[in-house]
Amino acid sequence: MNILPTIDAAKDELVAIFEDLHAHPEIGFTETRTSAIVADKLKSYGVDEVHTGFGGTGVVGLVHGKGGGTRRIGLRADMDALPIDETSNLAYSSKNEGVMHACGHDGHTTMLLGAAKHLCETRDFDGTAVLIFQPAEEGLGGARRMLEEGLFEQFPCDEIYGMHNWPSGQPHTVGVCKGEAMAGAAFFDIHVQGKGSHAARPSDSKDALMIAASLAAEMNTILARNIPAQEVCVLSVTQLHAGAAYNVVPDTATLAGTIRYFKDEIYALAVERMQRLCDGFAVAHDVEIQLDLRNVFDVLRNDATLSDAYIEAATDIVGRDNIIQDLQPVTGSEDFSDMLKVVPGAYCVVGHAGTTALHNPGFVLDKAILPVGASIMARVVERRLAQG
Known part of the structure; x- marks a missing residue:
């Protein structure tokens, strides 16, 4: 395991952020506390621009690399929780009755913050990283609202990458399904x-x-x-x-x-x-x-070439033996698909030690994947915006 040094040094901070977000979950478009924490952290890390209130409660940050390149790589994390009563009995269980981070979006937000911290401290890339903290992924149309408000007109991206935790009982494995990876959905x-x-x-x-x-x-x-x-x-x-x-x-x-x-x-x-x-x-x-x-939800389609690029970045962190090349499509859905319809990119899953399914009141995210996910996100920026 090759966790990036800056992120490895911040592991305790990442765990503290995650536990705080988990204890204070917020339903889509009400993530005011979460987005305020995200914005404050980004500013403290030295993110060059921090924009709040995008898509309601979304946050967008820009980090410029050492070089003067014009290419931009987007990284996206979702922030919202679900209307579920938590039964995990964790010391940091939800304090908000009837609301729980049962899908791990608190972890995704933490991972992107970890990547932001690393990118700000090292800036070992040529171009700009666009950090997108999206509200309301759970069927409420958060991605579509950000797009309607001009997300990629105001913050253009050449490529974009997303990530989800995967309670597979296989820690630190990373999988990408090329092409049609997740189902479209209608209610x-x-x-x-x-x-x-x-x-x-x-x-x-x-x-x-x-x-x-x-x-x-x-x-x-x-x-x-x-x-x-x-x-x-x-x-x-x-x-x-x-x-x-x-x-x-x-x-x-x-x-x-x-x-x-x-x-x-x-x-x-x-x-x-x-x-x-x-x-x-x-x-x-x-x-x-x-x-x-x-x-x-639209069908989520991963670009084949950029899926390979994501796999190579993940390989730098978890090693070739932990890469799942033949990940099969799943009938779950994800509104990152809306962003992929506008900007080419890829979406991966990161396995962890938990085995309780997503959207379950007893779901527990394995905190050990926080620096793993953060390192993969940061590494894909460094690879795709390599200096020279």
């Missing part, structure tokens, strides 16, 4: 407007609950009978809400869930079939059914 809500009645006379009703339950079951046929078997698509109904009394047949019901996909035409096919099922059930049961869909 859906289906509203059934029926007719209520006394539960003793269900024949007077148009039972929205039963219609919704049948519709939820029928959604499974889209994957089984419409999506080609060789394609990857996930359609999950995750919520069904109806009724509030034992003796009332409800007049309304709502289904909700998500679609994950790697090809736009497969997504379009799934949506078409969902709409036809909703329309058919509405006719069959003489009710109104409305399908509301919203795309929240």
